[in-house]
Amino acid sequence: MRKPASAIAVHAILGLYTVLALFPIVLVVMNSFKAKRAIFNTPLQPPMPWNFDPIGYAKVFGDSAITSYYLNSLVVTTGTIFMTLLFGAMAAWALTEYKFRWNTLLALYLSIGIMVPIRLGSVAIIQLVSDLNMINTLSALVLVYTAQSLPLSIFILSEFIAQIPKDLREAGRCDGLTEFHIFFYIVLPLIRPAMATVAVFTMIPVWNDLWFPLLLAPTNGKQTITLGVQQFLGQYITDWNAVLAALSTAIIPVLILYVIFSRQLIRGLTSGAVK
Amino acid sequence: MAEVLIDKLCKSYGSAEILKDIDLKVEDGSFVVLVGPSGCGKSTLLRCIAGLEPISAGGMTIGGRQVKNLPPAKREIAMVFQSYALYPHMDVKGNMAFGLRFAGTPKAEIEARVAEAARILQLEPLLKRRPRELSGGQRQRVAIGRAIVRKPQVFLFDEPLSNLDAALRINTRVEIAKLHKLLNATIVYVTHDQVEAMTLADKIVVMNKGRIEQAGKPLDLYYKPANLFVAGFIGSPAMNFLEGHVTGSGRVEAAGSGLTLRLPSSCKPGDKVTLGVRPEHMNLGAAPGPLLQAQVDLIERLGETGYAHLRLPTGQVVISEVRGEPGHVTGDSISVGFDPVRCHIFDAAGRRIE
Numbered sequence: 037m038r039k040p041a042s043a044i045a046v047h048a049i050l051g052l053y054t055v056l057a058l059f060p061i062v063l064v065v066m067n068s069f070k071a072k073r074a075i076f077n078t079p080l081q082p083p084m085p086w087n088f089d090p091i092g093y094a095k096v097f098g099d100s101a102i103t104s105y106y107l108n109s110l111v112v113t114t115g116t117i118f119m120t121l122l123f124g125a126m127a128a129w130a131l132t133e134y135k136f137r138w139n140t141l142l143a144l145y146l147s148i149g150i151m152v153p154i155r156l157g158s159v160a161i162i163q164l165v166s167d168l169n170m171i172n173t174l175s176a177l178v179l180v181y182t183a184q185s186l187p188l189s190i191f192i193l194s195e196f197i198a199q200i201p202k203d204l205r206e207a208g209r210c211d212g213l214t215e216f217h218i219f220f221y222i223v224l225p226l227i228r229p230a231m232a233t234v235a236v237f238t239m240i241p242v243w244n245d246l247w248f249p250l251l252l253a254p255t256n257g258k259q260t261i262t263l264g265v266q267q268f269l270g271q272y273i274t275d276w277n278a279v280l281a282a283l284s285t286a287i288i289p290v291l292i293l294y295v296i297f298s299r300q301l302i303r304g305l306t307s308g309a310v311k
Numbered sequence: 312m313a314e315v316l317i318d319k320l321c322k323s324y325g326s327a328e329i330l331k332d333i334d335l336k337v338e339d340g341s342f343v344v345l346v347g348p349s350g351c352g353k354s355t356l357l358r359c360i361a362g363l364e365p366i367s368a369g370g371m372t373i374g375g376r377q378v379k380n381l382p383p384a385k386r387e388i389a390m391v392f393q394s395y396a397l398y399p400h401m402d403v404k405g406n407m408a409f410g411l412r413f414a415g416t417p418k419a420e421i422e423a424r425v426a427e428a429a430r431i432l433q434l435e436p437l438l439k440r441r442p443r444e445l446s447g448g449q450r451q452r453v454a455i456g457r458a459i460v461r462k463p464q465v466f467l468f469d470e471p472l473s474n475l476d477a478a479l480r481i482n483t484r485v486e487i488a489k490l491h492k493l494l495n496a497t498i499v500y501v502t503h504d505q506v507e508a509m510t511l512a513d514k515i516v517v518m519n520k521g522r523i524e525q526a527g528k529p530l531d532l533y534y535k536p537a538n539l540f541v542a543g544f545i546g547s548p549a550m551n552f553l554e555g556h557v558t559g560s561g562r563v564e565a566a567g568s569g570l571t572l573r574l575p576s577s578c579k580p581g582d583k584v585t586l587g588v589r590p591e592h593m594n595l596g597a598a599p600g601p602l603l604q605a606q607v608d609l610i611e612r613l614g615e616t617g618y619a620h621l622r623l624p625t626g627q628v629v630i631s632e633v634r635g636e637p638g639h640v641t642g643d644s645i646s647v648g649f650d651p652v653r654c655h656i657f658d659a660a661g662r663r664i665e
Contacts (some may be wrong), residue, residue, distance in 0.1 A: 089367075201394060201396065203392045203393075203394045203395075203396035204393070204396050204398065206363050206383075206390075206396070207361075207363075207381045207390070207392060207396035207397075207398075207457075209382070209384065210361060210363075210383045210384070210388065210389060210390045210410075211409055211410030211413070211457070211461070212383075212384035212410050212413055212414050212461075213384070213410070213413050214413075217413055221409075222398060226399065226400060230531045280645065299651070
């Protein structure tokens with residue numbers, strides 16, 4: 037048992053951090069329900085009957101472009117998650133299971149991606165995407181985000197795959213499974229918790245990113261929601277109701293995805309395989 | 312079922328030779344046990360038969376088919392792992408049916424085979440359970456069931472009992488022996504436990520440092536060990552070895568006692584020999600045969616029998632079985648005898664002299 041004093045200290049620190057982290061979000065959600073005057077006069081006041089005004093939401097849902105921005109964000113995010121998990125797990129499996137000549141070198145090369153931010157290559161990426169005629173396509177975003185997420189995913193998934201008992205893979209081979217069957221029917225189900233973890237931290241920066249949508253898909257209705265919100269921010273007039281409402285609703289899809297994946301974060305799935 | 316023929320098999324990792332010139336015949340329907348100390352290469356040999364390790368040189372046929380370059384799946388073998396290696400995300404039935412599903416076996420056939428295996432292994436009430444909900448013995452039976460349903464040419468067992476507790480180990484040992492009779496299967500079985508080897512095997516293969524020291528029927532190995540290693544490895548407690556030399560025709564001098572034995576003519580006076588006497592063939596203070604003077608170091612009492620650890624004047628400790636309740640205590644001076652007929656003689660190179 038931990039001492040009560042230190043438990044209180046730990047909880048106090050965690051509680052403080054939670055409040056700090058949640059404060060801006062709560063502020064955004066609260067103010068999204070208020071009239072414009074109330075947002076500026078009493079920003080810290082929760083929505084009350086006398087200052088309640090859903091005009092922001094009416095504008096957001098009334099604008100069909102915004103709905104398609106949501107869809108764009110959703111497509112880019114789920115596409116990235118899918119590609120990252122599939123190729124990340126495959127690469128991790130290959131690097132841990134098979135002994136081939138450039139194995140270590142390849143693992144090192146991939147880990148460079150963890151250390152060097154992909155944004156340093158923005159200019160080259162724009163050139164590449166433009167040469168491929170992929171400016172203003174969602175595919176370009178998915179490809180760039182997959183490249184961005186792969187290194188860390190491979191690193192984490194390798195660790196988990198290495199923990200799968202060797203006997204299990206060999207039992208599969210004796211059972212007459214091909215290497216692809218072993219990967220899809222034995223390895224993937226067993227690293228599901230790890231994949232959920234990878235999915236969660238792949239998804240959040242992709243959903244929130246403003247940089248690459250701005251560079252690679254800024255117009256033509258291919259904007260993601262974080263970029264699409266910018267249309268309410270003008271040089272002279274900013275429609276704060278709409279901005280706040282759009283940002284508040286942008287939280288929901290990512291929250292749903294998070295709930296789906298966190299259900300998979302069950303520990304002890306491999307217990308009982310080997311003694 | 313089929314026979315396995317291994318011909319001059321070699322296996323090395325880099326420059327380290329793990330297996331050297333292994334020649335072995337596993338007869339159709341026989342139960343062959345590979346034993347040896349850890350690191351002797353017995354598991355590696357089994358994995359070579361399974362196809363999980365590529366072999367460096369030599370050949371191997373299963374049922375007359377050269378399998379040297381075939382993957383495990385094509386060799387028609389089934390392996391039971393020491394760790395059981397059950398698929399944790401599938402229930403018992405799923406575990407047993409898994410390999411068949413990918414082999415394209417018809418559904419009705421899979422059902423029938425799984426039901427049959429479950430009946431033989433008494434797994435019927437457990438078919439819907441996950442491996443983590445099973446006890447060690449049950450997991451072991453599922454692992455065996457997974458092998459049975461595939462109807463392989465050869466069963467391979469890699470120390471299947473070493474994770475079970477003592478009582479369960481004896482039970483499962485009996486079950487495996489019964490299963491062998493029932494299925495009339497060809498089995499290659501690896502263990503470091505010589506009781507398992509003696510009780511299960513039609514043929515025991517004793518391995519040491521990557522070579523086969525001797526292969527033969529269990530009792531042949533016990534009564535006629537081919538060399539010092541096998542003599543010391545088979546039998547528990549281990550055989551006592553007394554260094555000696557030939558002094559005249561049919562006479563051996565060992566541990567200070569003149570001993571007359573029938574020696575072959577190839578033995579010349581002055582040759583170094585080693586006498587081997589099993590603890591169970593020694594008697595405290597009784598003839599027939601030569602008597603050795605010794606001091607009691609320790610008496611281990613097991614009930615019906617016991618073992619006396621005796622220190623000879625040379626300082627060497629020998630172990631003698633004692634029946635009933637010995638009246639001796641530590642420090643007593645006693646004499647111990649053995650029957651020369653039951654004595655094994657090995658030459659300077661460690662080979663048996665008949």
